[in-house]
Amino acid sequence: MPVNHDTTFVDNLTQNMAVQFLDRVAASPDSEAFRYPVGDDWTSITWKQTGERVRSLAAGLLSLGIGPEERVGIASATRYEWIFADLAIVCAGGATTTVYPTTNSVDTAYILGDSESRIVFAEDDEQIAKLREHKSELPHLMKVVTFEGTTDDDWVISMDDLAALGDAHLAAHPDIIETTAASIAPDQLATLIYTSGTTGRPKGVRLTHKSWVYEGMSIQVQGILSESDLEFRWLPMSHSFGKVLLSAQMACGFAAAIDGRVDKIVENCSIVKPTFMGAAPRIFEKAYGRIQTMQAAEGGAKEKIFKKAFAVGLEVDRRKRDGKSVPLMLKLQHALFDKLVFSKVRERFGGRVRFFISGSAALNREIAEWFNAAGIVILEGYGMTENSAGATVNHPDDNKIGTVGRALPGTEVKIGEGDEVLLRGPHVMNGYHNLPEETAKTLTDDGWLRTGDKGSLDSEGYLTITGRIKDLFKTSGGKYIAPSAIEANFKAICPYASQFMVFGNDRNFVVALVTLDPDAMVGWAEENDMSSASYTDIVKSDKAHEMVAGYVEELNARLNRWETIKKWEILDHDLTIESGELTPSMKVKRNVVEKNNGERIAAFYG
Structure with a gap:
């Protein structure tokens, strides 16, 4: 179509x-x-x-x-x-x-x-x-x-x-x-x-x-x-x-x-059996992490079959994206694994989902590809409150993973100075209430909305978002760091992660603060003979530190030398909306977290 x-x-x-x-x-x-x-x-x-x-x-x-x-x-x-x-x-x-x-x-x-x-x-x-x-x-x-x-x-x-x-x-x-x-x-x-x-x-x-x-x-x-x-x-x-x-x-x-x-999302999906749903990336990260840890806990033959299934699924998807044929043996394996593994993943969400729509923050490409391999399409879109939420979105029949899709019909997108994404169309706000100076900073005279996001457009018009311009920082060595990309990468690697926050502006190396997902850590604690311990004691344990250290090492192997995480620490609490460290749409208030942990971050460089 x-x-x-x-x-x-x-x-x-x-x-x-x-x-x-x-x-x-x-x-x-x-x-x-x-x-x-x-x-x-x-x-x-x-x-x-x-x-x-x-x-x-x-x-x-x-x-x-x-x-x-x-x-x-x-x-x-x-x-x-x-x-x-x-x-x-x-x-x-x-x-x-x-x-x-x-x-x-x-x-x-x-x-x-x-x-x-x-x-x-x-x-x-x-x-x-x-x-x-x-x-x-x-x-x-x-x-x-x-x-x-x-x-x-x-x-x-x-x-x-x-x-x-x-x-x-x-x-x-x-x-x-x-x-x-x-x-x-x-x-x-x-x-x-x-x-x-x-x-x-x-x-x-x-x-x-x-x-x-x-x-x-x-x-x-x-x-x-x-x-x-x-x-x-x-x-x-x-x-x-x-x-x-x-x-x-x-x-x-x-x-x-x-x-x-929010705690009823997966349960409700299995009851309601929707054909689609919109969600923030954190929901997909949690579902991905939960399924990964459940399979790891089962171990043995089931875990091997699970891993092999996704290896096959990812290879089939890669070939299709590259326009290559899928060999008969690979097709047969894929059909078998679809019955044994992928259908069970789809059933967790009711079994009828045609696609999910992801927005409000960046979705890690690996997680998107993992769901796609299971037959669950995630269409990533882009927009902000100032343009009524939707500016670009991928299409079920034309989904380019890693991008936020092409402009909605009637929306204009261009890349401005400093690679800032600019938007124009009927959906753009008519200003901030009672704030004319803020409005003038955000809307140009000819109607373009300055988004504050750094991005690029490919030859087919697909938009890729690098991150918030104000969040990008430069090390004392002059290297620019896009923290959101590193953070999303870690959450794709570590199924126990809730948040991973990168800092290092004007410093000579990059550091991170880590929070672990309370739900995921319940199962981890049982597997590590700590089921009776408190959340704080669990995340502060040597075993939890060793576990996270392994994932940080895996992350660093994927990064440029100047991006690697030299020092990090696990916080004794997860970030919440109630604490003021997350927005209601589950975005991290980076400045609040940095202020609350100023001494801890400074100590990394002491």
Whole structure:
């Protein structure tokens, strides 16, 4: 199947998200829209039922006085109510302001205050408490709508309360939702996403209705997804990656199973049996590491068969990529191993996955090739909040592993000064909220978005990302280091690694801090007679040091001399979102980690 690069739809982006949603309800009323867990079971809801609930909630917002582009916050983990709230906001002509549930109360108050949010959907009592703590700092906030929290005063109401207000409003104004939707201009503000950022205060990214409609339609015209697909969606809806999947769902009409619990991803996949899923690389790294350690623990003939299977699978894939024929004996071996090994790997994810989409950070090539050998295609894409998440993506029929694919139809990509990736298209933000100087630094006069990423384009238009320009550093010997490439390499080698952070700016050699995955280390501890020891004692043990030392040595053998890790140390804790060392999208806040471990890093050079 040829890849569709038709861009004529870009000239007709007159729709807004509200009309797009109402059109989808009209086109697919009896088809499944969403699936969500209730206890141990899953409940399904059609597009018609979704439309009815969203109409009631949107009318409720209008009855409370929400006007065009007025902000309504959502402070919640990913769940179906998040999506209903978001759709209700856009159908009421408002603009969704996203707040991660892990955001502390001070930053929550800052985001809601800076955005002047008038209503907030709060998941539970924990989120409500953050709002109460800073209520005096939020003069614009007139009402809180909770998914499952306590409603003990007039300030906090339930979703059903809001829907009841909406039903009364609809009785008096039956066409209010359609009239409001039709009045929304494509360039009207739809979403205000505050980037979690790795430095400083979060910045509010202003994204329009046109941005999201474009994202969904650019996927639709390529024929990647259809109404027959089923997505498993766990990604934070507060993140642009989660939002772009919702945009694609509106355009393509597929159903989505919703559950934001990260620890349930693999289990849920085996139950839901999705045909595709979006994820951050950390999810694939953990799955890869888990399968590797399980096979190593079994040992013997099973481990030998496993290793031989992937050797064959990787060789078959290599030959296909190089345009070479696959010898008959190799084909027969591959067919056998597909039944014995690869089918079992696929079954862990439900057995129906056509592809995964990886974004938000770089995916190691070896891990991508390993999954591909097992018949699980990972399509790596690229983008950022400032361009509504999607700018480039690989195609199932034209997947070049190691790249982030070609530009979406209607997106322009070029390499600027210092090899910086520049983007232009309907999806680019119209600026940072209340930050004109920051906007001017990021957007050029002719509409190009400066991404801050270093990259290159090949002759076929495939984009490769080297890393964040601000993360690149130079040793005192004058050699440039791209830490993200080294870090991803180590995590592909070491199945027990959680994070591997490289430092050495203006120093004469490179050092690293290592964290080990708590889940993976449980099995390792049992195999090394340390099952009763604490996580800290396990990772600080001589045996753990010897294990990591072996992997560092293997890593160094792959690196240029000036990149090799001369000194390293295992931290006694893993990085977490709660500690402030990871963003909610699981990116390492390098500056926070470096500050927290300043003395330790300095001691490497003492």
